[in-house]
Amino acid sequence: MPQSDLFGAPAEAGDAATPTPAHTPAPNPAQMAAALRAQLNAHAHRYYVLDEPSIPDAEYDRLFQALQTLEAEHPALRTPDSPTQRVLGQVLDGFQPVRHAVPMLSIRTETDTEASGAEAFDARVRRELELPEDAPPVQYAAELKFDGLAINLRFEAGVLVRAATRGDGETGEDVTQNIRTVGQIPLRLQGEAPPVLEVRGEVYMRRDDFEALNERQREQGGKTFVNPRNAAAGAVRQLDPAIARQRPLSFFAYGLGEVQGWAVPDTHSALLDALAALGLPVCAERTVAEGATGPRGLVAFHQAIGAKRDQLPFDIDGVVYKVNRRDLQERLGFVTREPRWAVAHKYPAQEQMTVVEGIDIQVGRTGKLTPVARLKPVFVGGVTVTNATLHNLFELRRKRVRVGDTVIVRRAGDVIPEVVGVVPAAAGADGLPLPRATYVPNFRMPRTCPVCDSTVLREPGEVNHRCTGGLFCAAQRKQALLHFAQRRAMDIEGLGDKLVDQLVDAGLVRTLPELYKLGLLKLAALDRMADKSAQNIVTALEKSKQTTLPRFLFGLGIRHVGEATAKDLAKHFGQLDRIMDASEEHLLTVRDVGPVVAHSIRTFFDQPHNREVVEQLRACGLSWPEHDGASSIDPATLPLNGKTLVLTGTLPTLSRDEAKALIEAAGGKVAGSVSKKTSYVVAGEEAGSKLDKARELGLAVLDEAGLQALLASGPAATAAPEPGDTAPSAPHHDTGVP
Numbered sequence: 123m124p125q126s127d128l129f130g131a132p133a134e135a136g137d138a139a140t141p142t143p144a145h146t147p148a149p150n151p152a153q154m155a156a157a158l159r160a161q162l163n164a165h166a167h168r169y170y171v172l173d174e175p176s177i178p179d180a181e182y183d184r185l186f187q188a189l190q191t192l193e194a195e196h197p198a199l200r201t202p203d204s205p206t207q208r209v210l211g212q213v214l215d216g217f218q219p220v221r222h223a224v225p226m227l228s229i230r231t232e233t234d235t236e237a238s239g240a241e242a243f244d245a246r247v248r249r250e251l252e253l254p255e256d257a258p259p260v261q262y263a264a265e266l267k268f269d270g271l272a273i274n275l276r277f278e279a280g281v282l283v284r285a286a287t288r289g290d291g292e293t294g295e296d297v298t299q300n301i302r303t304v305g306q307i308p309l310r311l312q313g314e315a316p317p318v319l320e321v322r323g324e325v326y327m328r329r330d331d332f333e334a335l336n337e338r339q340r341e342q343g344g345k346t347f348v349n350p351r352n353a354a355a356g357a358v359r360q361l362d363p364a365i366a367r368q369r370p371l372s373f374f375a376y377g378l379g380e381v382q383g384w385a386v387p388d389t390h391s392a393l394l395d396a397l398a399a400l401g402l403p404v405c406a407e408r409t410v411a412e413g414a415t416g417p418r419g420l421v422a423f424h425q426a427i428g429a430k431r432d433q434l435p436f437d438i439d440g441v442v443y444k445v446n447r448r449d450l451q452e453r454l455g456f457v458t459r460e461p462r463w464a465v466a467h468k469y470p471a472q473e474q475m476t477v478v479e480g481i482d483i484q485v486g487r488t489g490k491l492t493p494v495a496r497l498k499p500v501f502v503g504g505v506t507v508t509n510a511t512l513h514n515l516f517e518l519r520r521k522r523v524r525v526g527d528t529v530i531v532r533r534a535g536d537v538i539p540e541v542v543g544v545v546p547a548a549a550g551a552d553g554l555p556l557p558r559a560t561y562v563p564n565f566r567m568p569r570t571c572p573v574c575d576s577t578v579l580r581e582p583g584e585v586n587h588r589c590t591g592g593l594f595c596a597a598q599r600k601q602a603l604l605h606f607a608q609r610r611a612m613d614i615e616g617l618g619d620k621l622v623d624q625l626v627d628a629g630l631v632r633t634l635p636e637l638y639k640l641g642l643l644k645l646a647a648l649d650r651m652a653d654k655s656a657q658n659i660v661t662a663l664e665k666s667k668q669t670t671l672p673r674f675l676f677g678l679g680i681r682h683v684g685e686a687t688a689k690d691l692a693k694h695f696g697q698l699d700r701i702m703d704a705s706e707e708h709l710l711t712v713r714d715v716g717p718v719v720a721h722s723i724r725t726f727f728d729q730p731h732n733r734e735v736v737e738q739l740r741a742c743g744l745s746w747p748e749h750d751g752a753s754s755i756d757p758a759t760l761p762l763n764g765k766t767l768v769l770t771g772t773l774p775t776l777s778r779d780e781a782k783a784l785i786e787a788a789g790g791k792v793a794g795s796v797s798k799k800t801s802y803v804v805a806g807e808e809a810g811s812k813l814d815k816a817r818e819l820g821l822a823v824l825d826e827a828g829l830q831a832l833l834a835s836g837p838a839a840t841a842a843p844e845p846g847d848t849a850p851s852a853p854h855h856d857t858g859v860p
């Protein structure tokens with residue numbers, strides 16, 4: 123690693139990591155480690171807090187590994203602020219108690235979610251400060267009330283030494299190990315660091331991280347989390363730091379605990395600015411409501427944030443108003459465990475209880491069947507919700523949801539409302555919860571698609587049920603049309619998202635064949651469709667009729683049949699009808715076709731509707747060249763069976779693609795790079811390093827004529843015997859041996 127890399131970093135206070143002039147001896151390990159730490163911590167701040175990465179991930183990894191190596195060689199250099207310490211840590215038996223130097227308080231909540239909530243707080247503050255009627259307005263800092271959990275971070279001489287939960291406010295738990303895995307939390311503060319600085323704030327999980335985590339859990343059939351707060355709390359209190367690390371957390375600073383040797387700014391807003399300058403994440407959604415705006419400003423903030431609450435990347439349950447001046451805060455003091463100078467002003471809850479009146483099935487664009495709870499209408503997260511997703515059958519079972527149950531519904535952000543759980547039955551006469559009867563579901567997944575009546579299929583190891591009527595199912599129409607028209611399939615130029623929406627919404631196209639029955643007139647009559655564009659679409663449709671079997675097969679959108687599989691199927695069977703009628707056993711003999719793919723193909727063509735669509739498309743004039751198929755050919759009789767060739771340079775008559783097609787037709791494979799496994803290298807004009815490599819390895823090199831001779835020869839192993847090749851075991855009937 124060049125030294126300039128290491129020493130271009132900002133110097134750490136106390137560590138002599140100054141630029142090394144050319145004539146001085148190489149830096150000692152301590153200096154190198156300090157410089158690496160400083161550099162990595164600075165990059166982490168830019169990446170996690172500022173969201174402005176300044177070096178590629180690979181470069182970060184390289185610096186990280188350099189530091190790891192150095193620390194392995196000199197364990198004494200392993201400091202608590204070393205970025206390597208973010209990822210280490212052991213499984214714990216439990217958490218150690220931590221007594222807070224300054225108690226962690228809670229905050230009074232203004233339950234009135236209307237504007238009057240802010241006005242009542244301002245009136246109380248003015249009364250308690252004994253301000254006369256005509257006194258100027260009090261200045262407030264307004265910020266978000268993050269929905270996570272409170273954490274106290276203790277920095278000594280700028281280094282993060284302890285992180286603790288709130289606990290009962292007096293004593294929390296030591297969760298330093300897990301908090302170190304939070305990339306946004308600096309392990310060392312930037313700039314001039316005081317002897318002791320305790321920073322308080324909220325650890326939370328972003329909604330996208332939460333959704334991704336739950337999606338992952340669902341796919342693996344694991345337990346899902348109720349909401350981001352629970353997921354965050356679980357991660358912070360996770361005894362195994364390796365698991366904690368897989369649950370991405372974020373952090374916002376909003377206050378202080380114990381402070382020694384630091385001039386605390388005079389106002390709360392200045393304090394937040396100062397914390398940001400130390401490298402701590404501070405939320406940008408904040409304001410100071412001052413002057414004549416006073417409580418009006420607070421109301422405006424509450425409303426403005428309320429309007430954008432859904433668009434925020436994380437959950438909030440309200441906003442917080444704090445008297446901005448610290449001297450006034452001190453005058454106001456505390457009642458019990460709550461400061462008189464701060465209040466939380468809530469928003470409508472994002473979780474509510476309601477009753478499941480039924481469970482319906484929704485079929486998505488891709489054919490996925492989703493059970494959806496039909497709910498007694500309920501106001502949640504600011505809107506009235508009547509439906510909530512249950513995701514899949516297994517999630518429904520795990521949550522033990524039944525029609526008639528009272529459930530908790532969550533709606534946060536733009537995410538679809540979901541049923542997060544069942545409310546346990548009410549208490550019995552003895553006051554104890556009624557025992558929950560053994561779960562007997564009163565919902566079944568349908569065997570056929572509620573939209574098109576095609577067979578419903580769930581693949582082994584999959585949690586989702588799917589409709590197999592891809593081409594016919596109204597729910598999947600748009601998706602099917604777009605897939606069919608795409609460049610790699612039928613290549614119908616001009617038939618994109620917008621036009622498909624228009625055609626389907628206007629009822630002009632319901633199935634693929636109807637595309638080809640669209641005349642110029644119908645197309646030109648569409649909104650914003652110029653005559654010329656309509657003509658272009660007609661021409662593109664006409665042109666697409668001459669296609670190839672692999673393109674057509676791929677275009678049908680059979681689950682698991684991608685371009686490569688479509689090619690393999692076409693090559694093996696040669697004719698569409700043979701594929702449509704092939705048994706699963708026969709399909710399994712095709713290269714790269716396994717049981718799941720074979721079953722998917724078989725089920726697709728077992729749906730009469732899908733077969734009908736194919737027939738109609740052929741009747742519309744769609745056609746492609748067919749052949750007898752490779753199934754009748756014994757692959758062992760092909761001249762290049764089992765051989766791998768590499769092409770390099772320009773051949774005199776064949777293009778790259780032509781040469782490749784000929785080699786593949788002769789049973790060979792074309793690879794991109796030369797290795798010991800390469801059977802032949804075919805070299806043309808201006809062959810480059812591949813040819814050199816071939817010579818180095820002593821491989822057989824051919825020119826185009828040599829290739830042609832090989833193609834015309836008999837079965838592979840006898841055509842060009844190589845050391846170690848054994849004689850072909852099967853074919854003895856061939857006559858093409860030279």
Ligand code: IVH
Pocket residue numbers: 227228229230265266267268269270271272273288323324376377442461464
């Ligand atoms: S200030 C002295 N500010 O709300 C006041 N708290 O009951 C201490 N919270 O557990 C809290 N966002 O976790 C403050 N911007 C914010 C907050 C906030 C969320 C949480 C905090 C605490 C609870 C207060």
